[in-house]
Amino acid sequence: DVKVTQSSRYLVKRTGEKVFLECVQDMDHENMFWYRQDPGLGLRLIYFSYDVKMKEKGDIPEGYSVSREKKERFSLILESASTNQTSMYLCASSSSSGRGDTQYFGPGTRLTVL
Amino acid sequence: GNSVTQMEGPVTLSEEAFLTINCTYTATGYPSLFWYVQYPGEGLQLLLKATKADDKGSNKGFEATYRKETTSFHLEKGSVQVSDSAVYFCALSGGSNYKLTFGKGTLLTVNP
Numbered sequence: 240d241v242k243v244t245q246s247s248r249y250l251v252k253r254t255g256e257k258v259f260l261e262c263v264q265d266m267d268h269e270n271m272f273w274y275r276q277d278p279g280l281g282l283r284l285i286y287f288s289y290d291v292k293m294k295e296k297g298d299i300p301e302g303y304s305v306s307r308e309k310k311e312r313f314s315l316i317l318e319s320a321s322t323n324q325t326s327m328y329l330c331a332s333s334s335s336s337g338r339g340d341t342q343y344f345g346p347g348t349r350l351t352v353l
Numbered sequence: 354g355n356s357v358t359q360m361e362g363p364v365t366l367s368e369e370a371f372l373t374i375n376c377t378y379t380a381t382g383y384p385s386l387f388w389y390v391q392y393p394g395e396g397l398q399l400l401l402k403a404t405k406a407d408d409k410g411s412n413k414g415f416e417a418t419y420r421k422e423t424t425s426f427h428l429e430k431g432s433v434q435v436s437d438s439a440v441y442f443c444a445l446s447g448g449s450n451y452k453l454t455f456g457k458g459t460l461l462t463v464n465p
Contacts, residue, residue, distance in 0.1 A: 243396075270451050281442065281457035282397075289451070297452075329396055333451050340446070341387070342453055344396035 242266070243345035245330055251351045258317040260348050269335040271313035272342065273297075273305065276327040277329030288313055289335065346353045355380045359443045359456035366433055366463050374428040374459050376417075376443035384447035386410075386419050386426040391440040392460070400428075400441070433463045 242332075256269035260320050264271065274297075284297030284306040294305050302324060306314045310330040317324055324340040360375040378384065385404045389397040399411030406421035419421045443456040444454060 241455050267391075272452075280458065284452060284457045287452065337453065340451055341402065342397075342451075344389075344398070346396045 240282065243330055243332055245328075245345040245348050247348050248346060249349050249351075251322050252317075253353050254321060255347065256317075256320050256352075258320050258350065258352075260315040260317075260328055260330075260350070262313045262315070262332075262345055263311055264313075264332040264343070266332065266334070266343070267310065268332035268343075269287050270342075271304075271307065271331045272333075272341075273313065273315045274329045274331065275299070276329055276347070282329065283313065292333040307313070314324060318349075323353050324350065325352045355384065355445055355447050355454040357443050357445055357454055357456040360459055361457070363460040363462060366461070368435055368463055368465055369432045370463075372428070372430040372433045374439075374441055374443075375462070376428065376456060378424050378426065378427045378443075378445050380424075380445055380447045380454075382447055384445040386417070387446065387453070388415070388417055388426070388428050388443060389442040391442065395454070401435065417458070418449040428461075433461070434465045435465055437461060438440075438463045 244266045273285040274282045288294045288307045304316045330345040333340045333342045356379045365400045387402045388400040390400045403410040405417035409418045417428045440458045444453045
């Protein structure tokens with residue numbers, strides 16, 4: 240079974256702190272994604288990566304950056320956390336083979352910024 | 354661009370009732386279509402998918418048929434259980450970068 244793990248289930252940070260959210264997948268997938276999930280807005284793509292050291296902006300990249308130094312690990316960075324970044328963050332991965340490939344999701348990190 | 358519109362919730366049903374959650378999409382080309390489910394406190398799991406027109410995806414008693422003529426992928430289940438209570442997301446995959454476009458989700462509550 241594909242396993243996507245996220246470093247924390249719950250995180251509480253203060254405004255202005257630098258925040259790292261880590262995601263690791265064990266299926267040698269090329270593609271990795273970071274989403275945020277908010278009530279009434281569904282899932283919105285923040286950034287994605289289709290290869291090591293490669294990244295592309297999603298729909299809402301402002302205030303975020305990412306890092307992918309190894310194939311299995313994709314980090315989301317909030318350089319200076321703000322209260323409007325309080326949200327559920329979901330990581331996902333998928334293979335580049337075939338078409339319509341399934342994305343496999345981690346359990347999510349619920350981040351609260353005070 | 355691609356978009357997915359799904360039925361707004363919340364939807365509340367009694368156990369053994371019939372379920373339909375509507376989903377329509379706009380996309381160029383020939384997207385693949387998905388239904389994901391999110392149980393309370395968890396991440397999303399793939400429920401079913403279809404990759405071409407007229408395909409039917411099915412899993413755990415849920416079904417959805419890829420209808421190109423109506424650009425729809427409605428989710429159905431003949432008899433829901435309390436354990437089906439969750440948020441359901443319709444999504445499509447199109448283009449070469451494997452991005453998914455999601456609907457806003459539909460909260461389903463099934464009462465005993």
